[in-house]
Amino acid sequence: MYTWIWRHLPGNAAAKTLAALVLVLAVAALLLFVVFPEVEPLLPFTNVTVDQ
Amino acid sequence: MSTAVDVENPPSPTPRAAEPRRAGDVVRTVIRGIGQTLITFGLVALLFVVYELYVTDFLSARDQDRLSEQIEQQWADAPTVEAPAPEPVPAPTEGAPAPAPQPAPETIDVGLGEPFAKLYIPRLGEDYNRVIVEGTAQVQLEQGPGHYLGTAMPGQQGNFAVAGHRVGRGSPFLDLDRMRPGDAIVVETELNWYVYRVLGDPATGDFGTDPSGIPGQQIVRPEDVSVIAPTPGGAAATDAYLTLTTCHPKYSAAQRLIIHARLDGSPVSKASAPDGPPALNG
Numbered sequence: 001m002y003t004w005i006w007r008h009l010p011g012n013a014a015a016k017t018l019a020a021l022v023l024v025l026a027v028a029a030l031l032l033f034v035v036f037p038e039v040e041p042l043l044p045f046t047n048v049t050v051d052q
Numbered sequence: 053m054s055t056a057v058d059v060e061n062p063p064s065p066t067p068r069a070a071e072p073r074r075a076g077d078v079v080r081t082v083i084r085g086i087g088q089t090l091i092t093f094g095l096v097a098l099l100f101v102v103y104e105l106y107v108t109d110f111l112s113a114r115d116q117d118r119l120s121e122q123i124e125q126q127w128a129d130a131p132t133v134e135a136p137a138p139e140p141v142p143a144p145t146e147g148a149p150a151p152a153p154q155p156a157p158e159t160i161d162v163g164l165g166e167p168f169a170k171l172y173i174p175r176l177g178e179d180y181n182r183v184i185v186e187g188t189a190q191v192q193l194e195q196g197p198g199h200y201l202g203t204a205m206p207g208q209q210g211n212f213a214v215a216g217h218r219v220g221r222g223s224p225f226l227d228l229d230r231m232r233p234g235d236a237i238v239v240e241t242e243l244n245w246y247v248y249r250v251l252g253d254p255a256t257g258d259f260g261t262d263p264s265g266i267p268g269q270q271i272v273r274p275e276d277v278s279v280i281a282p283t284p285g286g287a288a289a290t291d292a293y294l295t296l297t298t299c300h301p302k303y304s305a306a307q308r309l310i311i312h313a314r315l316d317g318s319p320v321s322k323a324s325a326p327d328g329p330p331a332l333n334g
Contacts, residue, residue, distance in 0.1 A: 001088045028099060036103045037111075041190045047305040048225070048298045049188045049200070049215045050277050 104220045108194070112222030115195035119183040123167040127242045158243050160205045162186045169206055171197055171214065171224075172238040172332055175231050182224045184239075188215045197224050197296075200280050206239040207246045207319050210289040213280035218298045218309075225298035228309055233259055233268050236331040237294055237313050245320040247331045248294040248313035262314075264291070270310045271300055279310045291315070 005023075009016040040046060162168040169184045188198040197216035204210030216225040233252025238245060252259040252268035259268035266284045279297065282289035292315035300309035320329045 001085060001092075031096065031099055032103050032107050036100060036107070040108075046190065046217070046220075047274065048193065048217055048308070050272070050274060050279055050297055050308055050310075 108220040109222055112194060112196065112220075116183055116222060119167045119185065119195060120170075123170070123183055126167075158207070158241060160241060164201075165192055168199075168241065170240040172240065172328070173231075173235070174238075174332065175235045176227050182216070182222075184214060193217060194221045196222060203280055203295075204282065204289070204292070206241050206294075207244065207292060207315060209292055210282040211280055211284060211293045211295050212239070212248075213295040213297065215297045218300070218302055225296060225309075226302070228296060228298055228311055229269075229300075231269065231311055232257055233261075235313075236316075237296075237311075238329065238332050239294070240322075240328070243322060245322060245325060245329045245332075247316045247320070247329050248292075249316040250311060250313045264314075266293075266312050268312055270312075271307050272310055274305065274308055276308070279308075279312075284310075284312050 006016060006020070009019045011019065160168055164187045165185055167183045167185050170181055171184050172181045174180065182196045184197050184199055185192045185195055186199050186201070188200050192198040193215060194217075197214045200213040200215065203213040206212050217223060218225050218228070231250050232254065233250050234254030235250045237248040237250070239248065240246075250259075250268045251262040251264075251266055253261040259270075262268070264283075270279070272279055278284070278286040280295055281287065283291070284293055284295055294313040294315070296311040296313075298309050299305045300307040316331075
């Protein structure tokens with residue numbers, strides 16, 4: 001999967017590294033600020049109330 | 053016909069793609085793909101831990117700042133509560149001394165999700181304070197401690213019950229297990245300060261010595277709603293209690309850690325003590 005992405009990035013090795021870094025940061029930001037807040041209520045260890 | 057090789061256009065090598073892929077190649081690619089996928093999942097899981105520990109704290113701190121501004125603004129503006137006149141002194145019975153008139157606690161009427169009080173717990177930090185919002189749904193609790201709907205308001209007879217996250221989202225109740233008998237929990241509302249003290253014997257550190265039988269700290273199952281009843285344990289209101297609930301152990305929701313406290317003394321009006329009662333600094 002990653003070699004496929006690497007091969008299809010444009011530019012020389014330096015440009016590819018930069019592009020790869022940007023991609024990683026973009027995916028991380030997407031996960032941290034969009035995906036995880038959505039998924040979080042579904043996890044069990046966020047329950048702190050007593051209820052039936 | 054020249055048989056010399058044309059040096060400017062060397063013959064292209066035989067296309068390897070035309071060869072059928074051997075089974076070994078396919079297996080290798082699949083294994084490599086599985087390996088990369090597993091590593092990716094691992095990294096995502098690690099990233100989630102980072103999220104829980106840092107990002108939610110950041111988001112919650114932002115929410116608390118906003119709520120703090122909102123509530124200070126609210127209190128500076130038109131009052132949303134009434135300040136009832138102090139209760140009349142009841143007639144002494146059989147020569148017993150008449151109790152001094154106490155300012156009755158204010159009635160607070162607040163909408164779901166709205167902030168209405170601030171919680172100060174000196175044991176958890178000199179500057180520890182959190183704005184309490186009404187309601188205990190996820191969307192309220194992720195901003196800070198939430199007040200169980202239908203339970204008493206600060207200072208009122210009954211049980212002022214508040215839930216808060218243990219880990220993440222600002223971790224308001226992370227160190228709740230450090231509370232000891234006699235510790236002050238101060239609640240600030242628009243008009244008054246209310247000082248509650250954790251039940252138990254401060255001298256020995258024993259939580260179970262209160263005459264009411266209610267322990268200052270207990271671990272219960274998540275279904276045990278009697279801890280937020282008007283009198284903790286399930287009876288009707290008999291006194292003014294405060295109950296804090298969070299999850300237990302720290303990173304699990306298997307049980308709940310409960311702290312019970314009782315109102316200590318009468319409400320201190322903010323007019324007479326703008327910086328808080330002595331318990332806040334002691």
